[in-house]
Amino acid sequence: MVTRASGQLTAALDHAERGLACVPRGLPRAQLHAWAELPTLAALERVQDAERALADAARALEEDPVGSAPGRFGFDDAEHRLHEAEAHRMLGRTDQAVAAAEASLGTCLTGTSGWAAASLTLAQAEAPVRPSDAAQRALDVLQRIPAVRLRSTARARLAQLDGALAPVTAVGVTELRERVRTLTPAINVHGTAEGA
Numbered sequence: 001m002v003t004r005a006s007g008q009l010t011a012a013l014d015h016a017e018r019g020l021a022c023v024p025r026g027l028p029r030a031q032l033h034a035w036a037e038l039p040t041l042a043a044l045e046r047v048q049d050a051e052r053a054l055a056d057a058a059r060a061l062e063e064d065p066v067g068s069a070p071g072r073f074g075f076d077d078a079e080h081r082l083h084e085a086e087a088h089r090m091l092g093r094t095d096q097a098v099a100a101a102e103a104s105l106g107t108c109l110t111g112t113s114g115w116a117a118a119s120l121t122l123a124q125a126e127a128p129v130r131p132s133d134a135a136q137r138a139l140d141v142l143q144r145i146p147a148v149r150l151r152s153t154a155r156a157r158l159a160q161l162d163g164a165l166a167p168v169t170a171v172g173v174t175e176l177r178e179r180v181r182t183l184t185p186a187i188n189v190h191g192t193a194e195g196a
Contacts (some may be wrong), residue, residue: 001035001036003015004036004039004040009040009043009044012040013037013040013041013044015036016032016036016040017037019032019036020032020033020037025060025063026060026063026064027060027061027064027075029056029060030057030058030060030064030075030080031057031075031079033053033056033057033060034053034054034075034079034080034083034084035075035079035083037053037056037057038050038053038054038057038083038084038087039083039086039087039090041053041087042086042087042088042090042091043090045091047091050087050091054087057080057083057084058080061075061077061080076107077107078104078107078108078114079104079114081100081101081103081104081107081118082100082101082104082114082117084100084104085098085101085104085118085121085125086121088100088125089121089124089125094125094128094129097124097125098122098125098126101118101121101125102122104117104118104122105118105119105122110144111144111145113149113151113154116141116145116150116151116154117153117154117157119138119140119141120137120141120154120157120158120161121157122137123135123137123141123157123161124157124160124161124164127161127164127165127168128164131165131168131170131173132170132171132172132173134161134164135165135170135171135173136171136172138158138161138176139172139175139179141154141158142158142176142179142183147184147186148184148186150183150186152186155183155186158180158183159180162176162177162180165177
């Protein structure tokens, strides 16, 4: 994930492939396919390989006897759908991204970190076609989850959404831009988590 985030996609894919060569069946394999391999292949625009990784992740999740259990600790169907939505979004497949994000959101408890991730991923997918809905969805996340509880991934999704909506004039976009701009930092200047 760190390698991919720093733009080293070839190295990230190599890490994912090495992990897949060693990981046991079931949830660990599903997670590596969906969390490491799939987004890297999508970022590289290797469509067929990304589709294969998505299918492999789904198969590995199905093989695990408790893999689909809602709310189980660790990788589950909601997270799988979240990664699927992000991959479709990167590949420019808006309808598929929206459907996968909605499926993820439908299995999350409102106000949780997973709910925030699914909501913001859905907002990112909606942004090109329904910018007002995207902005309102993100504002709902900011309304329900205090800034001190927002994960760094949620903050990154908010920043990406804000950037995607920058050229748009739609209901809620200006308010979202201001809320994102004034969002309390996760870590203060002394290196301490805010609210700690």
